[in-house]
Amino acid sequence: METLRRNRTLLITLAILAFLLFTAIQGLSTRDWVITLLRGISVGAITFLVASGLSLIFGLLDVLNLAHGTLFMIGAYVGWTTYLRPDTLVDLLPPVLLLAAGLLLGPFWAALVGRWRTSRTVSRAWPWAALILAVALATLVFAQWPLARWDPAVAAQSPATYSLQLDQAIKAGQARAAPAPAAQGGLLRLAGAFLGSALLALGLAGFSAARYGGAGKVTGAPRRWALGALLLVTGVGIYTGDAALTRFLFGLDTAWLFLIALLVALVTGAALGALMEITLIRPLYTRPIYQLMLTLGLGVSGIELVQAIWGRTEFNMPKPALFQGSGAGCPATSIVDWLANGCSTIDVLGGRIRTYNELFVILIGVIVLVAVSVLLQRSRLGMIIRAGVQDSEMVEALGINVRQVFTLVFALGAALATLGGIIAAPSMGLSPLMGESLLLAALIALAIGGLTSFPGAAAGSLLVGLVQQFIIKYGQIGIRLPFLEQPFKPTPPLVPASTVLLMVIILLVLPQGLFGRKE
Amino acid sequence: MPDAILEVQEVHTFIGQFHILQGVSVSVPRGGIVVLLGRNGAGKTTTLKTILGLLPPRQGQVIFDGQSVQGRRSFDIAALGIGFVPEHRAIFRSLSVAENLKIAERARGDLDRKADFIFGLFPDLKRLYRLPGNHLSGGQQQMLAVARALVPDNRLLLIDEPSEGLAPIIIEQMMHAIRQLSAESTVLLVEQNFVVASQLAESYVIIEEGRSVQAGLMADLVVDRETIQRYLGAA
Numbered sequence: 096m097e098t099l100r101r102n103r104t105l106l107i108t109l110a111i112l113a114f115l116l117f118t119a120i121q122g123l124s125t126r127d128w129v130i131t132l133l134r135g136i137s138v139g140a141i142t143f144l145v146a147s148g149l150s151l152i153f154g155l156l157d158v159l160n161l162a163h164g165t166l167f168m169i170g171a172y173v174g175w176t177t178y179l180r181p182d183t184l185v186d187l188l189p190p191v192l193l194l195a196a197g198l199l200l201g202p203f204w205a206a207l208v209g210r211w212r213t214s215r216t217v218s219r220a221w222p223w224a225a226l227i228l229a230v231a232l233a234t235l236v237f238a239q240w241p242l243a244r245w246d247p248a249v250a251a252q253s254p255a256t257y258s259l260q261l262d263q264a265i266k267a268g269q270a271r272a273a274p275a276p277a278a279q280g281g282l283l284r285l286a287g288a289f290l291g292s293a294l295l296a297l298g299l300a301g302f303s304a305a306r307y308g309g310a311g312k313v314t315g316a317p318r319r320w321a322l323g324a325l326l327l328v329t330g331v332g333i334y335t336g337d338a339a340l341t342r343f344l345f346g347l348d349t350a351w352l353f354l355i356a357l358l359v360a361l362v363t364g365a366a367l368g369a370l371m372e373i374t375l376i377r378p379l380y381t382r383p384i385y386q387l388m389l390t391l392g393l394g395v396s397g398i399e400l401v402q403a404i405w406g407r408t409e410f411n412m413p414k415p416a417l418f419q420g421s422g423a424g425c426p427a428t429s430i431v432d433w434l435a436n437g438c439s440t441i442d443v444l445g446g447r448i449r450t451y452n453e454l455f456v457i458l459i460g461v462i463v464l465v466a467v468s469v470l471l472q473r474s475r476l477g478m479i480i481r482a483g484v485q486d487s488e489m490v491e492a493l494g495i496n497v498r499q500v501f502t503l504v505f506a507l508g509a510a511l512a513t514l515g516g517i518i519a520a521p522s523m524g525l526s527p528l529m530g531e532s533l534l535l536a537a538l539i540a541l542a543i544g545g546l547t548s549f550p551g552a553a554a555g556s557l558l559v560g561l562v563q564q565f566i567i568k569y570g571q572i573g574i575r576l577p578f579l580e581q582p583f584k585p586t587p588p589l590v591p592a593s594t595v596l597l598m599v600i601i602l603l604v605l606p607q608g609l610f611g612r613k614e
Numbered sequence: 615m616p617d618a619i620l621e622v623q624e625v626h627t628f629i630g631q632f633h634i635l636q637g638v639s640v641s642v643p644r645g646g647i648v649v650l651l652g653r654n655g656a657g658k659t660t661t662l663k664t665i666l667g668l669l670p671p672r673q674g675q676v677i678f679d680g681q682s683v684q685g686r687r688s689f690d691i692a693a694l695g696i697g698f699v700p701e702h703r704a705i706f707r708s709l710s711v712a713e714n715l716k717i718a719e720r721a722r723g724d725l726d727r728k729a730d731f732i733f734g735l736f737p738d739l740k741r742l743y744r745l746p747g748n749h750l751s752g753g754q755q756q757m758l759a760v761a762r763a764l765v766p767d768n769r770l771l772l773i774d775e776p777s778e779g780l781a782p783i784i785i786e787q788m789m790h791a792i793r794q795l796s797a798e799s800t801v802l803l804v805e806q807n808f809v810v811a812s813q814l815a816e817s818y819v820i821i822e823e824g825r826s827v828q829a830g831l832m833a834d835l836v837v838d839r840e841t842i843q844r845y846l847g848a849a
Contacts, residue, residue, distance in 0.1 A: 478717050482706040489704050492666055493718050494692035494766070 107601070107609065111558065123568065126446040131568045132561070133453040139560025140460025144515030146537035146552040147467060148508030154484045154547030155504050157383065158376055161390040163512050164534030165397035166367065170360040170513025171520040171529060172405055175412050177356040179257045181344035182243040182274055184359065185337055190240060192330030193285060194292040199323040201296020208297065222301025225294045232291035236284055243274065247406025255410035262413035270346055285334055289327070349415035360517040361510045368509025372502045402527045409526035418451035452522045459518050463511065464553055471549060480504060484547055535591070539598045545611025554609055559594045566593045619644040619770055619800050620665065625674035627664045634660045635671070636824040642770070647792070647801040649815035649832070651808070651846060657824045658804040659701060662772045666698055667691045679769065693720060697763030701774040703755040705762070707748040711739060714747055714758055718765040725765050732761045735791045753784035764795060771795070774804045789814055808846060812836050820845045
């Protein structure tokens with residue numbers, strides 16, 4: 096039975112691939128076919144980055160995270176900021192790091208305060224006092240924080256203008272001049288930021304102590320100290336070296352800067368995911384409908400927030416110089432050729448494929464696929480995740496802190512989405528709504544692949560990408576159908592419709608999706 | 615009782631709004647086997663889950679090895695040295711036999727250390743070591759579920775219905791294994807099959823409609839026809 100089902104999956108996948116091959120002979124030249132195929136895989140790779148996180152989270156936590164598209168979009172915007180305005184990143188890092196350090200070290204403070212035996216009223220009141228003080232300090236300090244910013248309302252300072260400037264600089268082969276650094280404040284501000292966050296942590300610890308009784312022993316104390324101290328030192332270091340670091344980043348080759356943007360997007364995603372799970376998702380595990388509504392609301396608020404900071408208008412993100420060249424030796428004829436000359440295109444069978452869109456994106460997709468598969472199949476964490484998908488209560492009964500694993504998986508899923516966002520940004524452009532269509536595509540991909548299956552997410556995303564791109568291609572050249580005189584040209588609205596149709600067909604044949612399990 | 619490894623004191627447990635346990639007390643002396651008896655739905659499984667903190671009690675408390683586990687989370691309670699074998703052979707079907715055992719390690723090398731003991735009790739598992747869990751028969755799955763609880767050094771094992779749905783010959787094997795492993799750690803057993811329960815356990819606690827109503831030595835119970843009739847139906 097098991098082997099039959101497995102073969103069925105394989106058969107259906109093969110049938111669809113055979114269909115694609117068949118259509119190639121029908122209407123497309125081999126060259127167009129290869130290019131369309133690569134484009135399909137590339138779109139599939141982006142979809143996969145969103146779908147894989149969605150499926151991991153849904154599989155283990157039973158949470159359908161409808162904010163995943165927004166996370167994808169945030170990844171793109173945060174990455175853009177790192178890439179085009181590293182000065183903003185440098186200015187922002189110290190307060191963020193100090194905040195993290197304060198939150199990390201907060202429990203020690205709370206444990207210290209917890210030693211004083213106080214009356215009931217006082218122990219009820221002091222967390223509130225700490226919280227109010229923290230908010231007051233934060234508004235005082237952060238309102239004056241010097242931060243290099245842009246202004247979407249002013250054309251000369253809008254994100255689109257900065258993108259254009261960088262694009263021209265890359266094409267001309269010049270480095271950008273670093274803007275004058277924002278005015279530095281004293282160390283007092285740093286101390287204020289740290290104190291504010293420590294007070295915040297103290298207040299939160301006080302509340303949880305009031306509810307769950309007694310601030311117990313702090314878990315993982317030495318690691319906490321080390322990490323907190325590291326964050327603190329890094330924050331102060333970046334603050335003092337602000338101007339030098341900004342100059343260094345502006346002088347960096349765009350490929351390196353892009354790599355930094357990838358890392359920043361990943362870390363932002365992981366941090367946002369962990370924060371979201373701990374504060375908002377966790378209290379609602381017993382109420383799944385509320386959870387669903389919460390993620391939906393978070394997604395919409397995220398979009399509004401991004402619009403408030405970066406503006407409503409769409410703008411581009413210039414590709415790194417490595418993917419932009421068009422001078423001598425371009426288009427490249429091989430991979431080596433491309434790396435040597437940094438061409439924007441490579442010749443394949445007389446046609447041109449873009450090195451960023453069709454090669455780099457696919458490469459990242461494959462790397463993530465392999466890395467997450469290895470994590471799931473070979474590591475202890477992966478073993479716990481696979482076991483937890485089936486029965487998380489039993490995993491907990493074995494002595495494993497499942498709650499922590501939940502947070503980790505949510506962070507991982509969110510990080511994959513933000514990675515997808517920054518990877519997609521140079522080819523898709525940035526708009527506050529860019530995540531929504533991808534969320535839909537990813538949900539369709541999951542339904543096709545089987546909701547909680549990781550290989551299913553990959554296969555589903557690939558199919559969705561291929562179908563989309565082939566329909567677009569046929570929209571240009573038309574399909575010859577036997578009963579029509581004129582070639583049939585699918586109109587643009589048929590592109591999303593075709594993937595839904597594919598989903599319907601597959602679910603009719605296999606209600607669990609390609610790799611789904613019967614419950 | 616100073617030498618009790620586990621004291622469950624008048625616990626009240628709710629599942630949602632349902633008041634399932636309405637005062638259950640169980641005392642488990644160190645070493646040997648204690649069995650929880652009672653009809654279906656009396657609250658035996660809920661008692662085990664309450665001990666582990668999977669269903670935290672709203673009243674009363676659980677004391678493991680002289681230490682109250684109140685307010686602790688399940689993983690933390692289990693890590694004190696309690697192994698759990700749930701009913702219905704709840705192994706991880708998508709994991710291999712090896713992974714099912716490996717995941718129970720609390721310290722690196724637990725499995726290597728205990729492998730001989732485990733394969734001594736259940737020789738079948740050695741042969742099936744690389745197979746996925748869903749390829750195992752019911753009896754093999756039950757053996758794996760028990761073996762999994764033996765990987766770390768547990769001082770107390772909570773075993774829920776080990777004989778349920780098994781062939782008589784497998785039940786014999788399972789009873790033999792439980793007797794052997796009770797030499798290493800204390801066992802708190804839930805068992806519907808009175809013949810199995812009476813042959814394994816030294817003492818018993820009867821739970822009736824969420825309350826512990828009677829406890830004593832198994833040797834006294836087997837001759838007490840009236841009690842058996844009243845609480846356990848025909849036996």
